[in-house]
Amino acid sequence: MKEQFYKYQYPHPAVTVDCIIFGFDGQNLKVMLIQRKSEPFAKMWALPGAFVEEAESLESCAERVLQKEGNISGVYLEQLFTFGSPSRDPRERVISVAYMGLVKTADFELIAGNDELQIEWRDISAISDLAFDHSQILQTAINRIRGKIRYQPIGFELMNAKFTIPQLQQLYEAILGKTLDRRNFRKKLLSMQILKQLPEKQQNVAHKAASYYQFDRERYEVLMNEGIYLELV
């Protein structure tokens, strides 16, 4: 065993970053979970996370976690909350900063890292007990994304690339857990003028092909700076 130690005059907690990555498969909302290899909570499912290293920012740490534990990169991340109950980790005092993101499941092939037995997209309606206080962290994330979607265009902020309006609506329905009126959804969405229509349509669908759109980030920034509220639902 290595016998090098880091010494401090006062007690320092350990700090981790845990990631809640929501995945949308076109139908349902999933979350990325890993199965732990080591103690504590060996074999239990948990959110991917890592200890913060000396010279990295919290957000860089989140990016490193996703790269290392799930082979995912280039995801828009948002800080969720910091969990610091003194007893949340049996080993020592660990404070966890949680980050969340949203991707299309099809865009990434999950590959378990060295510390995991498995990694998978789990439907948010099928979550059982997770390691540590991760069930609570996940519930906080679900509440946050449901609340946030009502007044910020999450689908675009968190989803890169192109999408059709019906796809985006399905995402909204998956997050909110209810159906929305197609005409009204489209009307309100387009009236915000934060979408750029691409000269492209769906291919090989056995019905009328939908147009692809892209989030107009520039226009979005302008509206945000003007303090305009984008309520979509």
Added chain:
Amino acid sequence: MKEQFYKYQYPHPAVTVDCIIFGFDGQNLKVMLIQRKSEPFAKMWALPGAFVEEAESLESCAERVLQKEGNISGVYLEQLFTFGSPSRDPRERVISVAYMGLVKTADFELIAGNDELQIEWRDISAISDLAFDHSQILQTAINRIRGKIRYQPIGFELMNAKFTIPQLQQLYEAILGKTLDRRNFRKKLLSMQILKQLPEKQQNVAHKAASYYQFDRERYEVLMNEGIYLELV
């Protein structure tokens, strides 16, 4: 110098809690600032804060800070954000969890703690450079309270005790930095049915006395659980 050390196998950052306490004096929005006694940033103004102790939760730490550094207690606190840039403190890696609250300035007599030269309520329009990254933290807090006030009844959540509707409106105007229509504000507010009218009126005011109201927390919880949105502005 004390030679006792805490040893860890991996580097641990220090963790602090910094508090942004907004104060409303009936007219303007202020923030509680302290003038630092010691290095680093000695004599500069800063947000009150403290290192997290081994057995306390983050929120308890925030409460301790307010008690010790400002003689304030019983304030509703909300976690704002966690700031973790590796270089934000010149001494060592320090991650700061920021909490914010809102009180009436008249309800508390600020008393500087041992580590401070002074403590005061500073108008948010008169903030100059603060120690560390505290200017950035404060700006984040101002943005948050301005955003939040639009869809959550902050005035009540964060203000204890009784208030009149015009007082609450002044708070809203101070936070948003613009005037609101008196009749419409009152109408919308009362239509939410989250206020209990008290059988009490203002005393000794040289005009028609306003009724006191109280936030009906129970009713508020019910509405929140139903997913109802309380947009006030």
Added chain:
DNA sequence: AATTCATTGTGTAAAATTTACACTTAAATA
């Protein structure tokens, strides 16, 4: 080649909400 199937895309009228706006009432003070 024609038909079927599935989903996209579109408009309008009714209902609900938001906005703009002015006079009367109450309490203290002169």
Added chain:
DNA sequence: TATTTAAGTGTAAATTTTACACAATGAATT
């Protein structure tokens, strides 16, 4: 008792939200 100051109140017009049905498209099937 008159004056001053801010509280309290209603309505009509404008805007936004909601509910709702049919034509268009493209692949698959006959």
